[in-house]
Amino acid sequence: MRFLLDTEQRAFTESLDALLRAADTPSVVRDWGRGEHAAGRALWSRIARAGVFALAVPEAYEGVGPLPVELAAAFVELGRHAVPGPLAETVAAAVLLAGLDDPGPAKRLLPALVSGEAMATLAGPGSYALDGDAATTLLSYDGGELRLAPGHGPIRPSLDPARRLTPLAAGGERLATDPPLATALTWARLAVAAQALGVGLALLDRTVAYVKQRTQFGVPVGSFQAVKHRLADAKVALEFARPLVLGAALTLAPADVAAAKVTACEAAYGTARTALQLHGAIGYTAEYDLSLWLTKARALRTAWGSPGECRAEVVSGGPRRR
Amino acid sequence: MDLTHSPADEAFRAEARDWLRTHVPPEPLPSLETEEGFAAHRAWEAELSADRWSVVNWPEEYGGRDAGLLRWLLFEEEYYAAGAPGRVGQNGVSLLAPTLFDHGTREQRARVLPPMARGEVIWAQAWSEPEAGSDLAALRSGAVRTDGGWLLSGQKTWSSRAAFADRAFGLFRSEPNAPRPHQGLTYVMFDLRAPGVTVRPIGRLDGKPAFAELFLDEVFVPDEDVIGEPGQGWRIAMSTAGNERGLMLRSPGRFLASADRLLGLWEARGGPVSERDRVADALMGARAYQLFTYAAASRFLEGSSVGPESSLNKVFWSEYDIALHETALDLLGEEGESTDTAWAEGYVFALAGPIYAGTNEIQRDIIAERLLGLPKGRR
Ligand SMILES: Cc1cc2nc3c(=O)[nH]c(=O)nc-3n(C[C@H](O)[C@H](O)[C@H](O)COP(=O)(O)OP(=O)(O)OC[C@H]3O[C@@H](n4cnc5c(N)ncnc54)[C@H](O)[C@@H]3O)c2cc1C
Numbered sequence: 001m002r003f004l005l006d007t008e009q010r011a012f013t014e015s016l017d018a019l020l021r022a023a024d025t026p027s028v029v030r031d032w033g034r035g036e037h038a039a040g041r042a043l044w045s046r047i048a049r050a051g052v053f054a055l056a057v058p059e060a061y062e063g064v065g066p067l068p069v070e071l072a073a074a075f076v077e078l079g080r081h082a083v084p085g086p087l088a089e090t091v092a093a094a095v096l097l098a099g100l101d102d103p104g105p106a107k108r109l110l111p112a113l114v115s116g117e118a119m120a121t122l123a124g125p126g127s128y129a130l131d132g133d134a135a136t137t138l139l140s141y142d143g144g145e146l147r148l149a150p151g152h153g154p155i156r157p158s159l160d161p162a163r164r165l166t167p168l169a170a171g172g173e174r175l176a177t178d179p180p181l182a183t184a185l186t187w188a189r190l191a192v193a194a195q196a197l198g199v200g201l202a203l204l205d206r207t208v209a210y211v212k213q214r215t216q217f218g219v220p221v222g223s224f225q226a227v228k229h230r231l232a233d234a235k236v237a238l239e240f241a242r243p244l245v246l247g248a249a250l251t252l253a254p255a256d257v258a259a260a261k262v263t264a265c266e267a268a269y270g271t272a273r274t275a276l277q278l279h280g281a282i283g284y285t286a287e288y289d290l291s292l293w294l295t296k297a298r299a300l301r302t303a304w305g306s307p308g309e310c311r312a313e314v315v316s317g318g319p320r321r322r
Numbered sequence: 323m324d325l326t327h328s329p330a331d332e333a334f335r336a337e338a339r340d341w342l343r344t345h346v347p348p349e350p351l352p353s354l355e356t357e358e359g360f361a362a363h364r365a366w367e368a369e370l371s372a373d374r375w376s377v378v379n380w381p382e383e384y385g386g387r388d389a390g391l392l393r394w395l396l397f398e399e400e401y402y403a404a405g406a407p408g409r410v411g412q413n414g415v416s417l418l419a420p421t422l423f424d425h426g427t428r429e430q431r432a433r434v435l436p437p438m439a440r441g442e443v444i445w446a447q448a449w450s451e452p453e454a455g456s457d458l459a460a461l462r463s464g465a466v467r468t469d470g471g472w473l474l475s476g477q478k479t480w481s482s483r484a485a486f487a488d489r490a491f492g493l494f495r496s497e498p499n500a501p502r503p504h505q506g507l508t509y510v511m512f513d514l515r516a517p518g519v520t521v522r523p524i525g526r527l528d529g530k531p532a533f534a535e536l537f538l539d540e541v542f543v544p545d546e547d548v549i550g551e552p553g554q555g556w557r558i559a560m561s562t563a564g565n566e567r568g569l570m571l572r573s574p575g576r577f578l579a580s581a582d583r584l585l586g587l588w589e590a591r592g593g594p595v596s597e598r599d600r601v602a603d604a605l606m607g608a609r610a611y612q613l614f615t616y617a618a619a620s621r622f623l624e625g626s627s628v629g630p631e632s633s634l635n636k637v638f639w640s641e642y643d644i645a646l647h648e649t650a651l652d653l654l655g656e657e658g659e660s661t662d663t664a665w666a667e668g669y670v671f672a673l674a675g676p677i678y679a680g681t682n683e684i685q686r687d688i689i690a691e692r693l694l695g696l697p698k699g700r701r
Contacts, residue, residue, distance in 0.1 A: 001327050001392060003616040004624075009323065069323055208694050223699035225683075228690030235689055236637050243613030244606065250325050259606040311602035315585065315593075 003243070005073060013073045016050055020081035026289045032084040033161040037134045040084055047083065048116020050074075056094040056187065060103070061110035066095070068187070072194040072249040079198020079268075082292045084162040086121040086131040088191035088304065092184040093120035093139050096146070099180035109137055122184075123168050128156065130303075132166030139175075140168045146179040147172040160295035161286075186257050188304045193245050193260040196300045200238045200268030203275040203293050207231065211278055221278070230274045237267035258305065258313035265301040272297035325616070327396065334389065335396040341373060342404035351407045353667055355530040360444075360486040363410035367441025377415060377439045384431065385439035391619050398575030399612075403582070413482060414438045414445030416571050418491045418511070421562045425509075425550040434511070446484035446514065448492030448536055449559070451477060456684050458493075459503040459556065463538060465494035465510065471544040472496070472552075474512060477537055480678075484534035485523035489513050493555045500553075507555035511547040518542070528661055528670050571679065572639045574612040577646070580668070581608035584650055587665075591653050600649040607642045614638075630692040633685040640675030640682060647672045 005013070023043050032040040047053075055071040057063025065071070071091065078087055094113050097106040112118035120137035123129035132138055132152030140149040153167035208231060211222030221227055241264040248260035272294045276283045283290050301307065327335070351366065352359035370376040371385055379394040380386025389397065409415070419438065422431050437443040454461040463476025474494055484490060490512055497506025514521055518541040523531035550558045581604045588594070588601045614635070622628065647669035651658035654665060661667070676682040690696045 001325060001331070001616065002620050003323060003325060003613065004620045005323055204694075208696065212696065219699075220697050222690075222696040225687065225699055228694075228696050228699070229683070229686040231694055231696070232637070232686035232689035235694060236634050239631075239634050240607075240610040240614055240638055243617050244610045246323065246617075247325065247609070247613045250323065256609075259602075259609060262602075263606055263610060308599065311599045314602040314605055315588075315598055 003246070005069075005246075009070060009073055012051075012070060013077055016047075016052070016074055016077045017080070019046060019050060020077060020083065023081070025081045025083060026292055029082055029084045029162045029292050032134075033164075035133065035155075035164070040134070043083065044085055044119060045116035047078070048114065052078075053090060053094065053116065054114045056091045056098075057110050057114050058098050061098060061106050062114050063094070063098075063110065066098075068190060068249040068252055069246065071187075072190055072245055075191050075194035076198040076201070076245070079195035079200075079296075080202045082162070082199070082202070082296060084131075086119055086129075086135050087195065088188045089121040089130050089135070090119050091191045092188035092304075093122050093137060095187040096122070096139065096179050096181070096184040097175075099183055100146075100176045102176060105175040113137065121166075127167075128165035129168050130166075131164050132168055133164060138168050138172075140170075140172065141179060141181060144178050145174060146176045147174050158295075158299055160299035162292065162296065163299050182254070185304065186252060186254050189257045189261040189310070190245075190248055190252070192300055192304050193241075193248065193257070193264040196261075196268040196297065197238065197241055197245050197264040199293050199297050199300065200234070200241070200264070200271040203268070203271045203290070203297065204231065204234050204238060206290055206293070207234075207271075207275040207278050214280075227278055230278065234267075234271040234274050237270055241267040253317075255314050255317040258310040258317065261305055262307045262310035262314070265297075266307060268297040269301050325613075327392075331393055331396060334393050335400060338375065338378075338397050338400045339404070341375060342400055342406055345369060345373075346404045346406045350405075350664060353530060354408055354410045355483075355526070355532040357486060360410060360483070363407055364441045364444065366407050367409070367411050371440040376411070376441070377419075380419070380435065380439065384435040391622060395573060395575065395615065395619060398573035399578060400575070402573075402575040402579035405579070410483065411438060411441055411444055412571070413447045413487075414443070417447055417562060418445050421491075421509075421549060421558060424561060425558050427546075429546065430549070443489055444483065444487040446481045446487040446490040446534075448478040448481050448484070448490040448512075450480045452479050456681055459507075461493060461495060461507070463492075463494050464498065465496040465508050465543070465552075467496075468542070471542055472508070472510065472548070474510070474518075474538045474541040474543060477535065479535045480524070480533050481536055482533045482678075484514060484521055484536060485531040487514060490536065491549070493559055496552055496555075504556040506553050507559075508552045509549040509555035509558045510543045511549065512538075512541055512543050516541050526670065527673065572635075572643075574608065574615045577608040577611055577639065577642065580646055581605050584646060584653075587650060587653055594653070597649060597653055600645070600652075604642075604646045604649060607638075607646070611639060611642065630688050633680075633688040634693070636679055637676075637682050637685050637689070640672075640679075643672040643675050644669075 028039045028043050052074045054063040055065045055067045057065050097109055118136040121129040121132055121135035122139035125142045138149040140147050149168040150172045151169040156165040158165050211227055212220050214221050244260040244263050248256040282288050351362040354360055354363040367376055374387050377386045378389040378397050382388050451461045465472040465474050493507045493509055496508040500506030518539040520537040522535045524533050526532040584604050650665040
């Protein structure tokens with residue numbers, strides 16, 4: 001038992017962090033939200049070159065995976081830097097394609113996902129695919145059939161301006177029957193959990209920095225106990241979500257992943273509420289970068305499983321610990 | 323990064339499980355906050371100790387198994403899963419013993435630890451005073467030099483289990499004119515039945531005498547019962563206070579077992595949807611605490627020391643414990659009101675969690691200032 005990231009894993013996340021820090025993600029996010037994808041695509045290929053999408057893809061299809069722990073650690077960084085795009089969806093699509101009985105579609109589609117040339121999104125009947133306008137591989141599933149959708153419908157705005165919701169067009173090439181949707185859902189939830197944890201950590205960092213320099217009544221507002229205690233509670237929630245995310249990556253048990261998803265998303269959302277409150281009015285503006293994380297925390301909370309659905313999975317799906 | 327235990331660790335776990343299966347009393351013992359229950363729990367400590375299960379992580383020479391942190395965690399998981407009794411020697415084992423390992427003399431360890439391991443001497447913590455709660459350094463009880471030792475006078479309060487315990491350890495002001503309140507304090511061990519000691523039990527919420535006030539009138543303490551240097555008591559006491567908040571006081575095993583029982587209770591009540599989310603929260607919280615502790619243990623085994631993160635722990639488990647028990651009482655409905663259930667006893671016990679071992683407000687200050695780096699404000 002050694003429940004800690006090893007040196008190599010830490011070095012990987014640190015290099016990803018450095019890459020994203022240098023990328024000016026806030027301006028990338030704002031472009032993305034306006035439907036201008038060039039900067040986002042460029043960032044996406046750098047993330048792919050760092051090896052992130054390869055982590056979800058087996059070697060047979062030019063990946064290095066499946067490496068769920070590394071993937072989770074990487075997604076924490078993507079969340080910390082508010083990277084836009086169908087990130088969890090691309091992971092879920094990769095897992096779905098790699099799990100098909102017929103290796104044909106995987107051979108054809110996965111190498112481009114690994115290299116970052118393509119990004120994928122997916123949706124079932126009546127639900128939205130994230131960023132169908134930007135994604136190049138659109139997967140739709142319905143009644144046990146998986147298809148390559150021919151296009152997407154009108155774009156609906158999300159509470160998170162960087163998330164663009166798109167229904168997928170019906171029809172298209174049939175890739176498989178009985179695709180392993182449950183496995184893909186597990187990976188999507190794991191990715192979202194890690195991303196949400198990163199969003200929460202960023203919100204906490206930014207708020208701590210803000211309350212140290214914002215003064216009122218002649219002192220930094222961060223010296224007031226009411227302010228400190230809200231931030232301390234956010235820290236507790238995030239630090240106890242982190243081991244659930246990494247533990248879920250190790251076991252990949254659906255109940256563990258659901259627990260990680262709901263705990264990380266609740267912690268991030270709670271931190272978002274605290275962050276907004278402690279920034280005062282400036283936090284309530286779209287211009288100020290904090291908004292990029294605030295709105296994402298809300299959106300991720302229900303993406304790929306609401307808190308209630310995840311909790312139901314925890315009580316029913318989970319074998320007893322002992 | 324992995325969560326699997328080595329075959330040797332699993333063998334240790336299996337040995338503990340086997341022993342517990344044949345030894346855990348079939349019926350729960352009476353509450354350890356009563357005289358009768360206290361005696362029964364003392365006997366249980368002796369039984370544990372006879373096969374060296376009472377303090378598994380201590381060195382063998384003091385009655386332990388030198389088992390290390392990880393095996394201690396596994397032991398605790400087995401212990402609570404087996405439904406074994408609460409530990410009456412907790413204060414001594416989790417607070418005084420680590421202090422003696424770090425700051426005591428060889429002679430003190432040899433004299434104090436083995437009877438502690440056997441439950442023969444149960445220790446009470448005499449830190450708080452009527453005017454010194456969160457602001458512990460405001461304590462006024464004094465220690466005055468005398469031939470071969472010290473004379474203690476003053477009043478201590480909220481001393482857990484002191485109503486039935488044998489000895490106590492605590493801080494006393496030995497240099498009344500020291501420039502700062504944290505200076506000139508001396509850490510001593512004393513006998514609760516020594517001449518000059520009056521113990522007045524205090525009933526907690528449900529009336530059980532779970533703690534006591536101590537009135538001290540020139541109580542003699544020999545020099546060999548001073549821990550560390552006289553005057554250095556604050557530093558010595560604080561160096562091990564992390565143990566109280568951290569994992570040694572509340573191991574995850576206890577919460578894993580409780581959450582599992584809560585799930586069982588929920589299922590037995592027909593799995594009402596209204597309580598489903600809270601049951602899920604209990605399961606997730608126990609797992610989160612277990613994994614958080616495994617991460618902390620991994621860091622600890624690689625040489626880092628327990629720091630202010632123990633405040634994260636304390637806030638988490640104390641709030642968690644209350645939520646878990648509230649859920650159980652709600653599931654029990656009317657039955658939950660009756661105080662003779664284990665859930666009701668656990669609930670009353672849990673309610674104190676955010677108050678003792680440093681209130682949660684104080685812990686949040688520590689988190690904010692030492693972990694988040696926020697400026698110190700007025701205390
Ligand atoms: C069940 C139980 C067992 C105990 N066992 C022991 C024992 O064995 N030995 C022992 O020595 N003591 C024991 N205690 C005492 C415990 O350590 C104290 O209760 C604790 O330190 C708080 O002190 P107080 O009760 O005087 O509260 P106070 O310090 O008076 O605090 C009252 C309230 O004010 C808040 N407050 C105080 N200062 C601040 C501040 N700076 N910022 C924000 N809020 C503040 C507190 O958080 C609390 O909510 C026990 C207590 C309980 C409930």
